[in-house]
Structure formats: C-alpha cells, structure tokens
Amino acid sequence: MDALHVDLLVIGFGKGGKTIAAAMGRGGRRVVMVEQSDQMYGGTCINIGCVPTKALVHDAESRRPGDAPKHWYARAVSRKADLTALLRGKNFDMLDVIDTVTVVTGRATFVGSREVEVRAGGDVLRISAETVVIDTGSEPVIPEIPGVLDNPRVTTSTTLIATEDLPARLVIIGGGYVGIELAGVYAQFGSQVTVLESAERVFGREDEDVADAAREILERQGVTFLTGVRATSIRDTDDGATVTYEAAPSSGGTGATSGGAVTGDLVLLAAGRRPVTAGLGLEVAGIRTTDRGAVEVDEHLRTSAVGVFAVGDVNGGPQFTYISLDDSRIVLDQLVGSGERSTADRVAVPYTVFLSPPLARVGLTEREAREAGHDVLVASKAVASLAAMPRARIVEQTDGLMKFVVDASSGLVLGASLLCVDSQELVNTVALAMRHGVRAAELRDAIYTHPSSTEGFNEVLAALA
Numbered sequence: 001m002d003a004l005h006v007d008l009l010v011i012g013f014g015k016g017g018k019t020i021a022a023a024m025g026r027g028g029r030r031v032v033m034v035e036q037s038d039q040m041y042g043g044t045c046i047n048i049g050c051v052p053t054k055a056l057v058h059d060a061e062s063r064r065p066g067d068a069p070k071h072w073y074a075r076a077v078s079r080k081a082d083l084t085a086l087l088r089g090k091n092f093d094m095l096d097v098i099d100t101v102t103v104v105t106g107r108a109t110f111v112g113s114r115e116v117e118v119r120a121g122g123d124v125l126r127i128s129a130e131t132v133v134i135d136t137g138s139e140p141v142i143p144e145i146p147g148v149l150d151n152p153r154v155t156t157s158t159t160l161i162a163t164e165d166l167p168a169r170l171v172i173i174g175g176g177y178v179g180i181e182l183a184g185v186y187a188q189f190g191s192q193v194t195v196l197e198s199a200e201r202v203f204g205r206e207d208e209d210v211a212d213a214a215r216e217i218l219e220r221q222g223v224t225f226l227t228g229v230r231a232t233s234i235r236d237t238d239d240g241a242t243v244t245y246e247a248a249p250s251s252g253g254t255g256a257t258s259g260g261a262v263t264g265d266l267v268l269l270a271a272g273r274r275p276v277t278a279g280l281g282l283e284v285a286g287i288r289t290t291d292r293g294a295v296e297v298d299e300h301l302r303t304s305a306v307g308v309f310a311v312g313d314v315n316g317g318p319q320f321t322y323i324s325l326d327d328s329r330i331v332l333d334q335l336v337g338s339g340e341r342s343t344a345d346r347v348a349v350p351y352t353v354f355l356s357p358p359l360a361r362v363g364l365t366e367r368e369a370r371e372a373g374h375d376v377l378v379a380s381k382a383v384a385s386l387a388a389m390p391r392a393r394i395v396e397q398t399d400g401l402m403k404f405v406v407d408a409s410s411g412l413v414l415g416a417s418l419l420c421v422d423s424q425e426l427v428n429t430v431a432l433a434m435r436h437g438v439r440a441a442e443l444r445d446a447i448y449t450h451p452s453s454t455e456g457f458n459e460v461l462a463a464l465a
Contacts, residue, residue: 002125006030008335009116009129011108011280013091014043016311016324017135020331022094025101027336032127033095034108034118041103042091044137044313045321047084048158053181055080056161057354060188069190073166076189080161110281114307131307133331134287134295135324136280138273138313143173147234153241154234154267157182163266167191171243171264173231175202177353179270180218184355187222194224194262196231198248207365209380210403210417214359217399217419221356226262234267241267275314290316299342301330309334317343320351348434352424357383357400360427363415363434366405375408379440379463383420389456397421402460404430404440411439411464422453429454440464 007029010017018033025031040047059076063069095101104127106120115128140156148154155163157178170186172179175197187193195202202225203211215225230248234241246259275294282289288296288304294316301309311327313319326346333341350362369376380403383392392398400419407414416430433443444461448454 003128004032004125005128006032007129008032008131008133009114009127010034010133010135011116012043012135012137012312012314013041013103014135014137014312014324015045015321016328016331017133018043018091018095019325019328020133020311020335021101022098023328023332024335025095025098028100031098031101032129033101033103034116034127035103035105036107038105039088041088043135043321043324046087046091048161050321051087052080052084052161053157053185054354055083056185057181057356060185061356063188063190070166073189074164077162077164107279109279110285110287113285113305116281129307131335132309134280134303134308134310134314135312136276136314138319139276140269141271141274142269143231143271145173145231145234147236147241148269151234151236151241151267153236153265154269156269160266160268167265169240169264170194170266170268171241171262172196172268172270173243174268174270174272175199175225175227176270176272178273179268181354182268182270183223184218184221187218188356191222192224193222194226194264196229196243196245196262197225197227198230200228202227203359205365206359206361206417207367207403210359210361210365210401210419213399213401213419214353214355217355217357226260229259237263239263240265243267273313273319275316277314292316299344300334300339301327301343302334318349318351320349323349348431350427350431352427354424355419357397357419357421358423359400359417359419360423361415361417362427362431363413364405365415365417366403369405369407369414374414376414377406377408377440377464379404379406379461381460381463383456386456386459388459389451389453391451391453392421392456394451395421402456404461404464406440406464411441412437413440413443420453420456426453426456 008024008031010021010033013035021031021033063072106118108116108118114132118125170191170193172195175195183193229245231245233244240263242263244261286305295310297315309331312324330341352360383400384398403417405415443457
C-alpha cells in the first residue's frame with residue numbers, strides 16, 4: 001500500500017471542492033483531489049446536472065414543427081454529450097496544470113480522523129491530510145415502490161438525459177423542480193408526458209397566481225398533471241411500464257383522482273435528491289450526520305471532526321451549484337482568510353426553474369410576506385401586456401408574468417417572481433438590489449438598454465408610483 005501526506009485532501013470533484021483545491025494549489029499547498037469516476041470530473045453540474053439539462057432545454061425550445069422529434073432529440077443528446085465531455089476535460093485540466101495538485105480516481109473511505117484509503121481496482125492508496133474537504137454531492141432518491149428495482153423501463157434524471165431514443169410516453173413520479181423541468185423538456189421534444197405529484201398542486205412554494213401561470217404554460221406544451229396522488233406500483237406489460245396510483249394520504253382523498261393507472265415507455269423517478277455519504281466511513285472519522293443523512297456542519301461549514309469541512313449538496317444546504325461555490329469562499333476564508341465569512345452572510349439567494357420561459361424567484365412570495373406581518377404592495381403584470389418589453393415579442397416568447405412584492409412603508413423589494421424570457425438573468429439584478437437596499441422606485445426609474453427584458457421593470461413597477 002502506497003501512502004501520501006498532503007496539506008489538503010478534497011473528496012469529490014464538485015464546484016466547491018474543485019474551487020478550494022485550485023486556490024490552495026495555486027497558493028503552493030500540496031493538494032489531492034479524489035474523484036470516484038473519470039466521467040464526473042467537474043462534478044454533477046457539468047456532467048449530469050445543470051449544463052446537460054439546460055442544453056436539452058435549449059434544443060427542445062429550438063425544435064421547429066417540421067423537425068422530426070426522434071431525430072431532433074438524438075441530435076440534442078449527441079450535442080449534450082459533446083458539451084459535457086469538453087467541459088469535463090477542461091475541469092480536469094484546471095487542476096492538472098497546477099504542479100502541487102494531483103487528481104486521483106478511486107473511491108475514498110475514512111480510516112482515521114483525517115485519513116482515507118482510496119481504492120481503484122486492486123490498487124490502494126492511503127492519504128492523510130492536514131485539512132479534508134468532503135464534496136461528494138447528492139444522488140437521486142429511489143422511492144420504495146414495487147416494481148422499481150432492476151426495471152429497465154425505470155430511469156433517473158442521470159440515465160434519462162443519456163437515453164438516445166426519445167420515449168413516446170414518459171411518466172414522471174414527482175412534481176418537484178427536477179421533474180417539472182424535464183417534463184417541459186420532453187413535452188417540447190414530442191413525448192406525451194404525465195406527471196404524478198403527491199401534493200395538491202405543483203409549484204407549491206410559489207404564490208397561486210404564479211403557480212397557475214406556470215402550470216398552464218406546461219399544459220399547453222403537452223404536460224398532463226395528476227396531483228394529490230402517489231404511485232403504488234410499477235408493472236411491465238407488452239405496452240410499456242404501467243404505473244398504478246392512488247390518492248395520496250396527505251391529499252385526504254381529494255386528489256386529481258382517487259386512483260388509476262398510466263402507462264409509459266419510460267418512468268422517471270424524480271422524488272428528490274439525497275446527500276451521498278454511504279461508504280465514506282464517516283463514523284470512523286467522528287463525522288456526524290443529520291437525520292436526513294447530510295454531513296452535519298456549522299455556519300463555517302466545519303464538521304464535528306477537527307480539520308474536516310463539507311461543501312455542496314452533501315452538507316444538506318440548498319442544492320445549487322452557486323451555493324457550493326459560496327461554500328468554497330467560506331472554507332477558503334477559514335483556511336487562508338479572516339475566518340469571519342459564514343452561511344449567515346447569505347441574503348436574497350435566487351433560484352430558477354428552467355421552464356420555457358424560465359421561472360425565477362428571489363425573496364418572499366406575497367403569501368410569505370403577508371404571513372410575516374408586512375404591509376405589502378404588489379406589482380404584477382402579464383408579459384404579453386407589457387408594451388415596454390418588446391424583446392418578448394421579438395423572440396416570440398410572451399408567456400408568463402412579472403410580480404414584485406414590496407414593503408409599503410420602506411419601498412424595499414421583499415421578493416420577486418419572474419416567469420418570463422431571460423428571468424434567469426433578471427432575477428440576479430433584483431437580488432443584488434435587495435442585498436444593497438435599492439428601493440423598488442429606483443428599479444422602476446432606472447435606465448435599461450433597449451430592447452431588453454430588464455426594461456419590463458419600468459412598466460411593472462409603475463403601478464407602485
């Protein structure tokens with residue numbers, strides 16, 4: 001067995017871990033990055049998450065009525081594979097060019113407080129380090145439904161987006177944001193899509209007017225929703241995989257139907273994602289986990305073991321790549337900075353669901369603001385009615401709405417829901433304004449380029465004048 005001692009050991013090639021590894025390596029520290037698969041250099045986002053799925057979103061939106069669905073889809077999957085391979089190579093090179101950084105491919109298991117064994121086939125390497133960062137990410141939850149295991153017609157998001165044959169019928173179990181996003185993608189590619197969701201409505205975190213608008217868009221694109229139901233079994237037939245469902249207990253029997261069945265060529269499990277901690281040997285290192293299986297961390301991302309940090313999805317925080325990036329800033333501040341930065345510094349963190357058009361939100365919904373006791377003003381307008389936002393018509397995407405929730409006494413923006421073209425960009429402007437106390441009136445009266453989606457703010461917020 002070979003042995004190695006380094007300044008920093010990073011387990012998992014995700015956004016946070018690779019950023020820390022690169023920064024410490026450039027600073028002259030001896031670093032080892034351990035990744036269990038050479039197909040995951042760069043992490044989930046680049047290989048099986050954000051980048052490939054958004055590439056599919058783009059290609060699905062680009063399909064014209066005359067484009068053969070199966071051919072267009074196969075072309076999109078091929079383009080997606082080329083893109084992820086390119087970025088995977090660039091991410092490997094990003095670390096490989098640093099003299100003090102070594103990438104090791106294999107599975108790491110703790111054998112001590114800051115010591116692991118990495119196995120690759122019959123080879124074993126023991127690595128000890130002054131500091132360890134865990135960045136093993138998350139994986140799809142596999143619900144305990146009879147007929148799920150070892151069923152070739154059952155897929156996760158990871159395997160679905162690598163499937164080269166477009167399913168004529170796709171059944172999605174789970175109406176969270178992963179399921180919803182892929183429902184829109186595959187409906188636009190030409191699949192007949194049915195979504196089973198246990199809650200009474202999809203987009204449950206959004207205000208009802210926003211949720212209804214988003215659902216209507218997806219239904220026009222061909223998505224069928226069955227809400228208030230749960231899948232009870234999956235059975236293979238000559239015609240495909242038949243999913244049997246019943247009213248979800250939480251719905252009180254008031255779901256879309258009391259029970260029934262739907263058949264698909266593929267069944268996508270979209271029941272959420274969980275932290276990847278199995279097989280790491282965390283207990284050997286004295287690293288505690290939460291009830292949800294995440295690595296337990298404090299506001300500085302320190303675990304219960306001295307000198308061990310956890311970043312990204314594995315620590316149970318919001319499952320966004322940009323949160324993992326911010327995690328890296330917190331850890332680097334602990335290692336080479338003042339040590340003051342923490343998760344408490346995060347304010348007005350936005351998110352986007354890449355529908356067509358995308359739904360982006362930051363801050364409080366109207367419902368949340370009122371429940372919190374705010375005296376609120378609401379400015380909301382359908383994109384199709386915005387004369388001051390011609391970009392929507394230029395790109396032929398006039399669906400959706402813009403909605404701002406504003407504190408009546410201070411004029412500060414409490415939150416915004418943007419269901420419109422370019423909302424993934426617009427929401428960053430609103431978030432920045434919220435962090436720096438920019439009032440709604442300033443956003444309303446600002447000078448924006450033309451024609452742009454941002455100038456929609458001028459007209460929507462005029463209602464508050």
